[in-house]
Every structure is written in structure tokens, then in C-alpha cells.
Amino acid sequence: MSHQTLRRLVYFATIADVGSIRGAAAQLGLSVPVVSEALSQLEAELDVSLATRTTPRFELTAAGLRTQAAAQKILQTAYDLTDTLSDNQPLSGTLGITLPVELAGFWLPAKIRTFGKLHPDIQFDIDVTDTVLDLHAGPIELAIRTDYIAADAQARMPADLQLVVVTRQDIAVGPDGAVRCPLIDSRADRALVATPKVSGDPIPLQFDNTMRVTNRSAALAMARAGLGAVMVMRGSVAAELATGQLVELLPQHMFGAVDLHVHFRDRLPGRAAKAFAASLTPDHQ
Incomplete structure (x- = not known):
């Protein structure tokens, strides 16, 4: 597989996940024409139509759905290989997260402190809001949200948030x-x-x-x-x-209590986002 084809598959997988060329372009940090042209080139290379663009809603064709599944397998293999080769490399860069106001006040500081001791080269960009955000439209990689559960129910991510x-x-x-x-x-x-x-x-x-x-x-x-x-x-x-x-x-x-939910911006999140999400579970306290 050529480098150009792999790049086009990356773009297509992002388009398929986001549901629009414009949203994919914003997430990839590219212009809309560049992403649109990459999609057209991939369609020409595969000799199939991958998406319907004539309706108000961007929709994948049957061939597009099959290509999406294949692209995800290829990209997952690439990400797994990258993770294997970089297991011993320290995490670095900026991790964008969002969480509700109440959690930010008393719960988040301890999580950041603990994670920072293990990964001192990670910088956080934190968006504190109770509003639902479109993760595909900005730099936030990980969203933490909450749900109410009754006193006799079991939390999916136990965090002792009574x-x-x-x-x-x-x-x-x-x-x-x-x-x-x-x-x-x-x-x-x-x-x-x-x-x-x-x-x-x-x-x-x-x-x-x-x-x-x-x-x-x-x-x-x-x-x-x-x-x-x-x-x-x-x-x-x-x-x-x-x-x-x-x-x-x-x-x-x-x-009752509060149950936590973690949502990734990308179907294949980066190492820092996965590591921080894993640190929120009881086994990593």
C-alpha cells in the first residue's frame, strides 16, 4: 500500500467518524478542499463511490461502510504497532479534556496531580463546562461526563461520588x-x-x-x-x-451517586488520552 493511499484512508476514516468533510478537515487541521480531494482520489483508486454528498446529511454508501471497517482495521494495526514501539517512550504534549464544573472543583485536582507525577511532560488544556460539546470541532480529545444512578444501582466506573x-x-x-x-x-x-x-x-x-x-x-x-x-x-x-x-x-x-463516562474524540485515541482515561479507574488509583 502506498503512502498516499494510507494517508487517504486516514482522511476517509476521520470523515466517516465525524460524518462530514468539513468536520474532518477541522479535526485534521487541513482545508476542506484538501480533504475533499483526498476522498475523491480514494474513490477513483478503489473505483467505488464511498459517500453520498447530494443530500443534506453526509452518508456512507454500502461500499463506504465496508471501506470504513477495513480502514479501521488497517489504522488500528498501525496504532498498535506505534504503541508497542513507543511503550518505553515518555508521554508528552498537550492533552485537551472537558468535564463538568462540579467535578473540576474537588475531584480533578487530585487526578491531575497523580497523573502528572507519572507523566510530567504532559500539559493539560481543560475546558470546564456542563454544556455538551462537539468533540470533533476542537482540540479536546477526551470528555468526562456524569450520569445519576439510584442508591441501589451499580456504577459502571465506580468513583465514590455519593x-x-x-x-x-x-x-x-x-x-x-x-x-x-x-x-x-x-x-x-x-x-x-x-x-x-x-x-x-x-x-x-x-x-x-x-x-x-x-x-x-x-x-x-x-x-x-x-x-x-x-x-x-x-x-x-x-x-x-x-x-x-x-x-x-x-x-x-x-x-444515589454519580457515574462517570469517558468519551474519546477519536475512535483510535492517542496514548495520552488512553493513559489518562485508564488512570480514572479504581485499579489505577
Whole structure:
């Protein structure tokens, strides 16, 4: 296989993953005409049409899907060979990651510190946001996102991110689960259930109303101001709970936990992105 064909396969695999020539060009750091021409040259070389460009949505043809699968196998072999040859080479360069605001405040620093001791030549470019980002449109290689899981569910990536409901001052919970304050949350339909840590029946909580705030940091700030209750990760408020600045609602109950999900920009991520993702699992703590 010629170098030109391999290069065109790399471009095509990126186009197929991103779903557009323009998006692939942005990810590859090339101009749209260069990537488009490479696709046309690959089609001419293989004597097939790989994609349909006449519809609003870029779609692979049947031949394109087969070529995508073959290209991924070829590129995976190349990446595996590169990883094997570079296993003893130190990681270096810049790793772009994104994660939610709340995780960045108390969880990320320890992860960066631990990873930095093992790989001191890696620099981080960190985008802290609760907004969903298009990974194909920028330099971010790895996205960390969170999902809520109930108290009796098992996390796919255990990280001990237990949830608590906190307020500025102690608020009694009625026997029917009535809480005389608003719930400050990003969802207007959040149904919180307090599950006893030892024994007893779960308690569905009923707040006066829900004050919808889309930003988790802003929601916590409003709870600190005495405007209601908010569900957050225990680690993000541990110091305030210890000093009494915040009070835990129903401390003998559980409200579930946060599960982490890692998403790579590329189907075949770089060594640094894979190494950092691996460092987040319990086996690497």
C-alpha cells in the first residue's frame, strides 16, 4: 500500500467518524478542499463511490461502510504497532479534556496531580463546562461526563461520588416526605427518593416547588444563600458540611451517586488520552 493511499484512508476514516468533510478537515487541521480531494482520489483508486454528498446529511454508501471497517482495521494495526514501539517512550504534549464544573472543583485536582507525577511532560488544556460539546470541532480529545444512578444501582466506573442533599440550615422532613423549601435543580421533574442506609422504606421527597437552575455551581451558590435545597456530590461540599456552613438533609439516608463516562474524540485515541482515561479507574488509583 502506498503512502498516499494510507494517508487517504486516514482522511476517509476521520470523515466517516465525524460524518462530514468539513468536520474532518477541522479535526485534521487541513482545508476542506484538501480533504475533499483526498476522498475523491480514494474513490477513483478503489473505483467505488464511498459517500453520498447530494443530500443534506453526509452518508456512507454500502461500499463506504465496508471501506470504513477495513480502514479501521488497517489504522488500528498501525496504532498498535506505534504503541508497542513507543511503550518505553515518555508521554508528552498537550492533552485537551472537558468535564463538568462540579467535578473540576474537588475531584480533578487530585487526578491531575497523580497523573502528572507519572507523566510530567504532559500539559493539560481543560475546558470546564456542563454544556455538551462537539468533540470533533476542537482540540479536546477526551470528555468526562456524569450520569445519576439510584442508591441501589451499580456504577459502571465506580468513583465514590455519593450524592447528598444540602441546605443552609436544618430543615425537617415530614413523615410523608414533605420538605418545606424549594428544590434547586437543573430539572423541573426531578423526583428525589431518600433510601435508608440501614433499614426501612425509601422516602419519596416532596418539595414546595422546584427552582430550575441549569448551572450546578449557581444552584449550589443559591442553596448557600438559603434559597432552598440542592443535590450535589458529597466531595464538593465536604468542608462546608464539616464546619456546619451547610447541613445535610436526612444524613441517615442515601440519594444515589454519580457515574462517570469517558468519551474519546477519536475512535483510535492517542496514548495520552488512553493513559489518562485508564488512570480514572479504581485499579489505577
